[in-house]
Amino acid sequence: MSDKFGRVGVLYGGTSAEREVSLMSGQGVHEALRGAGVDAHLFDTGRYTLVDLINAGFDRVFIALHGRHGEDGTLQGALELLQLPYTGSGPMASSLAMDKIMTKKVWLQQGLPTPDYAVLTPDSDLDRVAASLGLPLIIKPPHEGSTLGVTRVDGVAGLRKAYELAALYDSEVLAEQFVEGRELTVPILGKGNTARALPIIEIVAPGGNYDYEHKYISNDTQYVCPASLDPALSASIQRIAEQSYTALKCEGWGRADFMLDESGRPWLLEMNTSPGMTSHSLVPMGAKAAGMSYAELCLEILSTACCKVQAPPAV
Ligand SMILES: Nc1ncnc2c1ncn2[C@@H]1O[C@H](COP(=O)(O)OP(=O)(O)O)[C@@H](O)[C@H]1O
Ligand SMILES: [Mg+2]
Structure with a gap:
């Protein structure tokens, strides 16, 4: 076992509407980290409490939870208080990104394109x-x-x-x-001026209907990565994705969802701060197109685990 990361908890499951997806994300991350020699352990936040989390004695945690009480800043706040380093965005960026209205306000204030x-x-x-x-x-x-x-x-x-x-x-x-056109999504890694977008993925769903059934159950949605786009347009969408991420003060990793209208203009829909990590998921797909394996992606995200809120100077 590699001791670079110490004892790692993979937080998964939880209680949100996206529990089932998170169970798959967590299992994927756990298996990849174990395969890479990390002392990783699954921890279901839907079954165990914060007291159990303290008692588990983790040195850091990988958040593979989606939705409320996992992706929305509440858990991140608890982990700050516990001084337990965690992956992904901090409490403020997580809760901003969880609220699509607040997200749009920040983006509009920064001049980023999002539908009225x-x-x-x-x-x-x-x-x-x-x-x-x-x-x-x-x-x-x-x-x-x-x-x-x-x-x-x-x-x-x-x-x-x-x-x-x-x-x-x-x-x-x-x-x-409603934006009629092509659906794109862009994974982003890093933070601040080192934030970098991975290759763009185009989602081609039957009848343009990318709903829960098509996202997680059926096999009829197609994904094209890298999306077939003019190189200048592709680069500009990647820059907008990075700006949309840093505007919200996201860190670690994230995924920006876009629609590209029929005139070729990109529109931001939302930012995901703890995106899916199942074998079908989009961030691993973008990473693969950039030459990064699923395990390398998990390790890169884990290596950025930290507490984000600086302790005030001692008085
Ligand atoms: N303004 C919009 N125009 C066109 N399609 C949209 C728009 N907003 C959402 N959609 C469609 O609905 C899906 C889900 O919306 P999204 O805002 O990404 O929320 P979430 O993924 O959190 O449910 C998108 O992937 C897209 O297919
Ligand atoms: Mg979405």
């Missing part, structure tokens, strides 16, 4: 929203992942139902202009 939007509450006048943003619209809960609660609405008649579905997940709902 409105925030819906139970009192919103949906007809007016449709009139001002135009149709089709995408209605989504701002805190979910894996396309849960996301609906494309083509006519005003469908708005209420789409709102009610998204409102099952969140009290505020995001209505966003």
Whole structure:
């Protein structure tokens, strides 16, 4: 066993809607780290408590959790308090990226391209929203992942139902202009001015419908990596991905989701700070196209594990 990383906990499972995906991500990371000689141990945060985590005696942890209480900054805050080094973004970047509305505010403030939007509450006048943003619209809960609660609405008649579905997940709902075109995603590693985008992946889903079924269950979605794009456009999308990541103060690793409209303009949809790490997942696919194996990717992410919040000077 290599003792460079000490005893490593792979945090997986959890209690979010994405538990099943996280179980697969964690198992993949655990197996790869063990294969590379790391003393790695699986730890299911859905079954065990923070007290158990303290007692497990890990030197650092690899976060392979997705969604609430894993990717959203809460766990990261607890790990800061415990002074237990962890992979990925810190509490602030994690919670910002978990909120698609806050994310868009930061991106717009930085001049980064993201579709126009409105925030819906139970009192919103949906007809007016449709009139001002135009149709089709995408209605989504701002805190979910894996396309849960996301609906494309083509006519005003469908708005209420789409709102009610998204409102099952969140009290505020995001209505966003629909971008017709190609779907792209860009993995990013590093932090600050060393952040670097990996090759772009294009997702080609049947009928352009990249939903939960197509993401995790069926085999009919195709992935093209590197995406077939003009080299200048590809480089510019990679720069936007890096800027979208550093604007939110992400670190370690992440994945920016984009739509490329029919005129060739990229639009940022969201930032994932703890993306899937299953064998089908997109970050490992981008890494592979850059010549990095799944195990090398896991080791690179693990090597950046640290606490992000600086302790104040002693008084
Ligand atoms: N504004 C949009 N225009 C077109 N398609 C969208 C838009 N927003 C979301 N989608 C589609 O819905 C999917 C899920 O949306 P996304 O914002 O990435 O949330 P999440 O992956 O967290 O569920 C995207 O992968 C894309 O296929
Ligand atoms: Mg997404």
